[in-house]
Amino acid sequence: MPLALSRTVVRTDACDTSSGLRTRQIHLDRALKQVLDETAAACVQFDPESWHRRFDGDSSTWVIPPTVPRAWIGADLVRNLSIALSRYNRHAGADSQLRLRAAIDHGEVEQDGQHLGGRPVTTAARLCDCDALREAMRANPGVQLGLIVSEGFYRDVVVEGERGLKPAEFTEVDVEVKLFRGKAWVHLVDGAAQVPSAGAKRPPAEPAARPAQSNRIKSKGNRNKNVINNLNIQY
Incomplete structure (x- = not known):
């Protein structure tokens, strides 16, 4: 085994x-x-043909090597995905609009042909399926791409602010899916900066100065819905 x-x-x-x-x-x-093929084509400088890209009908999993900077993935790859999605939806009818949830994590991955194993593979799948992201997309039907990143990816990549990443545009959530329990960060990509519920605060760009009590969206319960419904999205 590799x-x-x-x-x-x-x-x-x-x-x-x-x-x-x-x-x-x-x-x-x-x-x-x-949309995914167009997104990959826009990443030609990083040889996307060498990436592991598994397509499963209405979902996909990409495993990207460390030669691609993680800040570029969190900013530019996500931006390319949003652009390709907008291009498709611009010419699609009302019943054919495509909206996506996307999740990112990083860490040790084992690959044997088409078979994948490792915490990041499981974590990304659980985050993509979590209630917090689903509810945010349902509450904002005009948003075409909702992104959720793991706590580790947020800490190691997003808070550094490279490639235009803005920590203040992400909202902390608690995730409970199957056996997975953890924190993550949600960003509605093609919306304006999220506005949390009254009295809550977003983390500043500098991680060391982030207040202990950050804005959270619980993945279950009425409090989660109340916070999500207060997101102020502009188009």
């Missing part, structure tokens, strides 16, 4: 593909593949 190597994992999942007729589901699966 040894695990340091990698960044990007998981994407299309929203609401199970509703409607079979033809709509198939159309959105094809649309996701088109």
